[in-house]
Amino acid sequence: MRSFADLDVLIGLVPAQIVTRLSAIDFGRGSEALYRDQMPGLLTELADRARVLSITASSAIEGVIVADADRARRIIDRQTTTLRNRSEQELAGYRDAQDYLFQEDWQPLNAGLILHLHRLLFAHTAASGGAFKTEDNLVVDRSPDGSTTVRFKPVPAASTPFAVDDLIERYKQAVVAGEHHPVLLSGLFVLDLLVIHPFEDGNGRVARLLTGAMLSEHGYTVGRYVSLEQEIAESADAYYQALLDSTHGWHEGTADPWPWLGYFTSMIAGAYAVFADRASAAQTPGTKQQRIREHIVRHASATFRLADIRAAVPGVSDQTIRLVLEQLRKEGKVRADGTGRSATWTRTNTARSE
Numbered sequence: 101m102r103s104f105a106d107l108d109v110l111i112g113l114v115p116a117q118i119v120t121r122l123s124a125i126d127f128g129r130g131s132e133a134l135y136r137d138q139m140p141g142l143l144t145e146l147a148d149r150a151r152v153l154s155i156t157a158s159s160a161i162e163g164v165i166v167a168d169a170d171r172a173r174r175i176i177d178r179q180t181t182t183l184r185n186r187s188e189q190e191l192a193g194y195r196d197a198q199d200y201l202f203q204e205d206w207q208p209l210n211a212g213l214i215l216h217l218h219r220l221l222f223a224h225t226a227a228s229g230g231a232f233k234t235e236d237n238l239v240v241d242r243s244p245d246g247s248t249t250v251r252f253k254p255v256p257a258a259s260t261p262f263a264v265d266d267l268i269e270r271y272k273q274a275v276v277a278g279e280h281h282p283v284l285l286s287g288l289f290v291l292d293l294l295v296i297h298p299f300e301d302g303n304g305r306v307a308r309l310l311t312g313a314m315l316s317e318h319g320y321t322v323g324r325y326v327s328l329e330q331e332i333a334e335s336a337d338a339y340y341q342a343l344l345d346s347t348h349g350w351h352e353g354t355a356d357p358w359p360w361l362g363y364f365t366s367m368i369a370g371a372y373a374v375f376a377d378r379a380s381a382a383q384t385p386g387t388k389q390q391r392i393r394e395h396i397v398r399h400a401s402a403t404f405r406l407a408d409i410r411a412a413v414p415g416v417s418d419q420t421i422r423l424v425l426e427q428l429r430k431e432g433k434v435r436a437d438g439t440g441r442s443a444t445w446t447r448t449n450t451a452r453s454e
Contacts, residue, residue, distance in 0.1 A: 102295070102350055103288040103357060104270035110357055111284055118358070121365040122281055128372030129320050135379050145414040146325040146378060151202075152176055153327035153411075155195050158308045161333050164190045189224035194305060196220045201313040202324065209272070209314070211264050214298070217309055221302050232260045233300045252347040254297030263296045282318040287364035288357060289314065294343060295350050308332065315368070326371040326378075338363055378412050388416045392424040396447065397433065403446045 103110060114122070136143060155176050159165070164187045166172035174180040175188055176195050183189045197220040200206065206213055219230030236256050240248040255263045271289045274280060290307050297303050312323035322328075332339050345359035377399055395413050396404075409421050425445060428434040437444045 102353055102355070103292050104267070104274055105353060107274055107280055111280055111288070111361070114281075114284070115358060115362070118362060118365050121369040122283060124369045125283055125320065125365065125372060128322060128369075128375065131376065132321060139379065142379065142414055143325055149411055150323070150325050150327045151198065154312070154323075154329040155191065155198060157327055157333040158305055158329035159187075159191050159194050161329070161336060162304060166191055183224055186225060190221065192224045193221040196223065197305075197309050201309060206313065210268060211261070214264065214306060214310070217306050218299055218302055221305055227301070229302070232264070232298050233257045235300075237297060237300065239297060251344055252295065252350070254295060260296060260298045264293075264298055267292050267296065283315070283320065283365060283368060284361055286311065286314045286318065287361045290364070291343070291346055291357065291360050295347055320368065322368065322371045322375050326374045328367065328371055331367050331371055335367070378414065388413075388420055389424050392416060392421055393428065396424065396428060400447060403437075403444055405444050
């Protein structure tokens with residue numbers, strides 16, 4: 101499609117900042133085999149957590165939220181089969197689509213696969229999934245006063261089947277040619293698919309599902325252990341702005357892909373940094389309490405939640421984490437903001453000097 105018409109011109113000269121990120125991504129990819137050999141138990145635990153985060157985060161980006169976290173987890177784990185409302189139905193649909201990509205041999209990439217993922221997304225609802233749009237659509241922003249602003253105009257409905265097939269074919273040819281970095285090719289594929297906007301609903305979720313699957317096919321499997329969807333959810337404003345910046349002039353062939361590819365590579369490099377940090381925490385010698393303390397004092401964000409520590413230091417209980425947090429609070433190294441499950445913690449300057 102448009103982004104693949106002349107790749108040498110479009111992405112032949114890669115900005116230095118993105119070259120640096122691609123190097124970090126390739127380094128992270130090279131470390132994955134080592135982690136798989138040395139810490140298979142850790143990766144299993146990380147994969148389980150990433151699966152849950154990916155399903156809930158990608159759904160939440162579209163406003164699909166199951167407020168009861170315990171019930172959401174039971175739906176994701178297939179322990180609850182009675183779905184009470186549309187949000188629970190769509191959450192179960194994303195679960196099915198992601199599990200299909202992670203557990204099944206989904207090759208080859210073709211229009212049939214994209215339609216099948218869309219069908220799975222809406223299989224539990226009354227909506228009809230698995231078909232391309234039949235009417236032209238617009239992507240708009242809605243203001244609080246009810247007014248709308250057109251972000252971009254997708255490909256017309258009549259041209260959608262051809263546009264999807266053309267995009268897939270051009271992408272495959274570019275991969276075989278091997279002249280451009282596969283992460284950049286994957287990012288361009290996602291960009292073009294989102295501009296084509298082949299469905300009436302579910303376009304973002306299908307694109308995010310394919311992002312992890314396509315990267316995995318190129319050997320970049322970090323999305324199995326660190327939720328890329330969660331990374332996107334936590335930077336949603338930058339995500340949408342990058343897409344907007346790279347869609348101007350798309351139909352005319354004058355769009356600038358680098359705002360989007362800059363965001364895309366930053367998101368993946370960030371996931372690899374998180375992956376390395378969690379693997380390092382698991383390798384830190386000493387007791388579980390010492391590992392937690394080391395992570396909080398030296399690696400955690402300035403403000404964090406108990407759930408962040410749980411994800412970063414696998415294999416420890418919430419009770420142990422709370423014990424360490426209370427010790428650090430008494431020492432003046434952290435302070436609590438709020439109470440209960442929604443509480444956040446802030447690291448103090450005293451902690452940084454330890």
